Amino acid sequence: MSDVVVPADLWEVDAQAVVVSWLYRDGAVVKQGQVIAEVMIEKVQFDIVAPSDGVLHHKIPANGTFDRGEAFATVNAE
Amino acid sequence: MSSERTLTLARAGREAVIWEMENNPEVFMIGQDIVGTGGVFRTAEGLAKRFGRDRIVESPISETGVIGLATGAAMAGMRPLVEMAYIDFIGVCFNALANFAAKTHYMSGGQYSVPMVLIAGTGGGYSNAAQHSQCLYSLLAHMPGMKIVVPSNAYDAKGLMHSAIRDDNPVVFLYAKAVAGLGFLGKPHPRAMMAVPEEPYVVPFGKARISREGSDITLVGLGYTSVLALDAADLLMQDDISAEVVDLRSLVPLDRESICASVAKTGRLVVADEDYGSYGVSAEVLAAVAEKIPSALRAPARRVTFPDISIPFARQMEYHVLPSAQTIADAARAVVRGGA
Numbered sequence: 508m509s510d511v512v513v514p515a516d517l518w519e520v521d522a523q524a525v526v527v528s529w530l531y532r533d534g535a536v537v538k539q540g541q542v543i544a545e546v547m548i549e550k551v552q553f554d555i556v557a558p559s560d561g562v563l564h565h566k567i568p569a570n571g572t573f574d575r576g577e578a579f580a581t582v583n584a585e
Numbered sequence: 586m587s588s589e590r591t592l593t594l595a596r597a598g599r600e601a602v603i604w605e606m607e608n609n610p611e612v613f614m615i616g617q618d619i620v621g622t623g624g625v626f627r628t629a630e631g632l633a634k635r636f637g638r639d640r641i642v643e644s645p646i647s648e649t650g651v652i653g654l655a656t657g658a659a660m661a662g663m664r665p666l667v668e669m670a671y672i673d674f675i676g677v678c679f680n681a682l683a684n685f686a687a688k689t690h691y692m693s694g695g696q697y698s699v700p701m702v703l704i705a706g707t708g709g710g711y712s713n714a715a716q717h718s719q720c721l722y723s724l725l726a727h728m729p730g731m732k733i734v735v736p737s738n739a740y741d742a743k744g745l746m747h748s749a750i751r752d753d754n755p756v757v758f759l760y761a762k763a764v765a766g767l768g769f770l771g772k773p774h775p776r777a778m779m780a781v782p783e784e785p786y787v788v789p790f791g792k793a794r795i796s797r798e799g800s801d802i803t804l805v806g807l808g809y810t811s812v813l814a815l816d817a818a819d820l821l822m823q824d825d826i827s828a829e830v831v832d833l834r835s836l837v838p839l840d841r842e843s844i845c846a847s848v849a850k851t852g853r854l855v856v857a858d859e860d861y862g863s864y865g866v867s868a869e870v871l872a873a874v875a876e877k878i879p880s881a882l883r884a885p886a887r888r889v890t891f892p893d894i895s896i897p898f899a900r901q902m903e904y905h906v907l908p909s910a911q912t913i914a915d916a917a918r919a920v921v922r923g924g925a
Contacts, residue, residue: 527768528778530590545593547768552627570772 509558510578513546517553523572524548526579533565537582544580557582589780593766593773595627597739597781598704598758601746602628602666604785606636609664612750615642615651616668616704625670626706626760626767648678652703656686659699664750672705672759673719686755687730698753702746706760707735708809708859710907711770715895718903722807722858723865725757726836732756732790733836737764737811738777741834744788751787761808761859776812791838795847799829802853802917805844805870807833809908810857810889816910817857817917826921836866841873849878854886855916857908862890884923887916 513524527545531537537557544555557563559582567579592600606612614629620643623630633641644651648669655665669675675682682703689697709718726733734749734756736742742760749756766773796811797818806814811832818828831847833840848854854874856867867888874882889908897903 525768528591528593528766528773530592530596532589532591535589541590545596545766545768550769552768 508581508583509561511543511555511558511580511582512576512578513548513553513555515576518548518575520549521575522549523574524579525572526567526569527552529565529569531563533563535563536585537561537563546579559584561585591778592739592743592781594736594739594742594777595760595765595767597743598736598746598760599628599630600781601743601750601785603632603635605747605750606632606640609750611662612664612666613640613642614666614668615644615655617644617646617670619643619668624668626762626765628668628704628760648674649681652678652681652686655701656681656689656699659686659701660689660697665701666750667701667703669703669705671717672707672721673716675705675721675725682731682755683728687728690754691730699755700753701755702749703755703757704760705757706762706765708762709896709903710763710809712898712900712903714898718896720808720858720860720891722759722836722860723869726839726866726869730755731837733759734790734834735759735761735808735836736788736834737761737806737808737832739766739779739781741788741794741832743781744786745834747785748787748790752790759808763809763859764812774812776815788834791835791840793840793843794832794834795829795843796832797828797830799827799851801827801851802855802921803829803831803844803847803851804913804917805831805833805854805856807836807858807866809859810913813908813910813913814857817913820910820914821917824918826917828917833866839869839873841877844870844873845877845881848874849881852881852883853917853920854882855889855913855920856886857889857913859891859908861893862888863893865890884920887920889913889916
């Protein structure tokens, strides 16, 4: 199982992130490197890619917020 | 479980741009802030890195110069995409666009084509005030020689972008900001996001889409108001009113046949437009009905539009007058109940 996190070098400020949109639904099969979510920190938006192949599980819904370093989804090997 | 990916409208349009740029070396993009920030509305995100600065060209604040450059380049065989973040500034280059770009094909007797696309964001709802929140649909649609499209969802955005880039004369492609799916403008509207095929496809110009079938009243919308009309239709179901929603998608050419076919079926009409009310899209829709099927209307039609005022900055003031699902549903109920 891999955690989906915002890369540390992108998260410079001490603010929460918000999930702008999920490009794949909870339970979808994703491939490593595919853009799976759009995340915004202080008005700057980032594309987040799947860290590995497998089944995506959302931990935070669209429009939900999460803290620096927190995994907001996981990808479980099938 | 399905592996369909859901795209925002902005991403879907960009996907079409990327495919066209990869497959046609004549396609290039020019605009302000497109290299560093990828464009205010992310139209060009990641493209400078991918295609280089010869094809993603950062321009100064010189709209007239850019439209002139694009017109000349298009006449010489290139296919430029002009990224103009806010349609509000079309006034700066209106002569170059309407008199050069749009009329060259005709005035040259067909000897020149001008295959350019003008990409711009329209609309407000996020306190960007009077000079950065306008739609100006009627200003553009009034001028001959340009096609104008306003997708309301991700699927139409990608297909219309492919059509726009492949068209051999000027096309204005407008992103309704409220439905583009950009985080900093607020939560993306779920109706604008949907599964989009990975391979390229075209959506034709001049064809409206019936996004919801109904029998009691026709709601016509464009861009943001097309999505609001669907929300309004849900509200109207609670009053047992079955609304049919027509998403215009294309302003020029305008699908008058689909508008009239729907009104002929339902007999009632509400037009919703985020642009200023008078002298615009809503009037053109009413004119089509009045000219072709005047006796089809069982009650006077209504329009729900932004009023003829400068757009306020204060959020409460802006939202007080911006069309909403509620105001569209209220107008529909009034029409159905026969109120004047």
